[in-house]
Amino acid sequence: MTLRTQPVTPRLPEYRQVKQLYYRAFPKYEQESWRRLMFKRLFWRADFIAFYDEQQLVGFTYLVHHHGIHYLLYLAVNDQVRSQGYGSRILQTTRQRYPGETIVLDIEQLDPAAANNQQRQRRLSFYRSNGFELTDRLTPTADVTYQMLSNTSEVDHRKVDDMFAWFNGRTFGK
Structure with a gap:
């Protein structure tokens, strides 16, 4: 069964639940400002999506887009329904999108x-x-080194860099 989706906006009835889940699901060093996430979703380059199984909020994603590349910045599953396959269903729905x-x-x-x-x-x-494989791209930060995964064998890293530049308020590469 396909999950139902709704954009995360301040008018979403579960808005506070999504916000609380965000702060519980990710360590502080991985959290962007909530205001920034809400602002960036106003542009066509970012989607903040809540996922439901019937009326139950099961999770959310936050994706940033740039010319055919979609960066899954956040995926969180509601603590009350973890380990019930919702993470895979959210990814499946995202891939279908x-x-x-x-x-x-x-x-x-x-x-x-x-x-x-x-x-x-x-x-x-x-x-x-769920169909993702490691790439050779590493991103060291002060807290941890991240490794990129992709659902395709080829990743245009320049597009990824441009996507991050937009999200972080910098200009694009040439």
């Missing part, structure tokens, strides 16, 4: 010394089981 197009995302790079390495391995297994 952009057939034949590239969807990329970042996960924390596997690191045997990391306290959460088992969680990182489970996350990689989850995405692999």
Whole structure:
């Protein structure tokens, strides 16, 4: 059964639930400002989508778009329904929304010394089981190094860089 979707706006009845889930689901160092996310979704280059199974909020995604590449910045499943297949269903619905197009995302790079390495391995297994594969793109930050996954074998990294430039308020490359 397909999940029902709704854009996340302040008028969404579950708006506060989505916001609370966002703050619970992601560590502070991965969180963008909520105001910024809400502002950027006003443009055609970002979608903030809530997912429902009938009337139950099961999760959300936040995607940034640039010329056929869709960066999955956030995917969260409602804590009350985790481990029931909703993450896979959300990804399936997202892939159906952009057939034949590239969807990329970042996960924390596997690191045997990391306290959460088992969680990182489970996350990689989850995405692999949903058709995503590791790329060679690494993004080191002060807190962690991320590795990009994609649902296609080829990724135009220049488009990815331009997408991040837009999202971060910088100008595009030439």
